[in-house]
Amino acid sequence: MFIRNERSIKEFMRLYPIVSWIVMINTAIFLLIQVLPFNTIMLWGLGYNGLIAQGEYWRILTPIFMHASVGHFVFNTFSLIIFGPALERILNKFKFTIIYLLTGIIGNIGTFVFEGPTYSHLGASGAIYGLLGVYFFMRFLRKDLIDPGSAQIVIIILIIGAAYTVISPTINLLAHLFGFVGGALLAPLFLPKERRRYL
Template identity: 55%
Template structure:
């Protein structure tokens, strides 16, 4: 489910438009507000970032807009990487509208918890709560919809979720409320969102040429073994990248 094998960026955008556009939006906003730092970009950031005091004054849109802003390069890259890795399978299973509802709904719940439980002057940005909401949906599958997720993907989700939660409480500068309640929000929304969905299929939506002939592959077993090894290497690469990004995000 999580090893990306699309042939091009164009194909990825065609197959998973919601994930693609969410990533594009947050990268463009970072370019405007974090890299270029133009007056317009600074105004947009001040208008959209989450600030509990301003929310208490009636600026409730910040509960949503704060999801798309990020604190730095590593922050936006980490969240974009996580969204590209774990979003496509859910978008295919749920559909575009349900996926966007899940993403924004979990992010909203995380930011609402930040507002209700955090200090009055607390400010925050980032899609981490929404992404933890996606993990919440996967966790619900593991617990109650096992037919929707394969054992290998279950292991990946479990390992990365444990690592993510440990880092949430060990690293400084993390919005713990958004992470924890974003996850809870995704888990709570999952029963509604997962009605009548089918397991992820990497072939869905792709075009294949069939010449009508019956073919037999004598190397089928060897290919399965090679694919298993590639999968295992991919898992360790993913974990390594996550750890490295986490370490760098403490420095940069």
């Protein structure tokens, strides 16, 4: 399920257009952040709790497409390319788009509610963990949609991700947690109702 067999970037984009578009948007915004003066995009789109409280509600959405460093960008992009395609196939393009955005927003709302007014954040991690939340639901309650090998990978990745989230001081723990829980709770509403023998 997580092994990529596409023979070219063009084929990957044809099979998984939403994942491809998200990667391209994230890449374009990351590059713009590096070249624009005074971090113009960062100042406008950063998830800053104090400004959200003052009515700049777009900051609950925009951080999903922004990354602070090369490592941050590469890790989230790699995770999306690994875990996104299978869900785009299972859910369809529309549902995948909605659940990706919703779980990212849920992670940012959790951050807004439980962190202080001076807290700022950015990154796609809430949405990425939302996808993992969907896989977690599949692992235990929709085993017809996920093969045993992939189910084992999901558990291993979650254990590694949980450990990294806890020990790293720069990680937005609440975005990861709320994104993951949001994905697990939304999964039964978005996954296909018919039983099937996984992809």
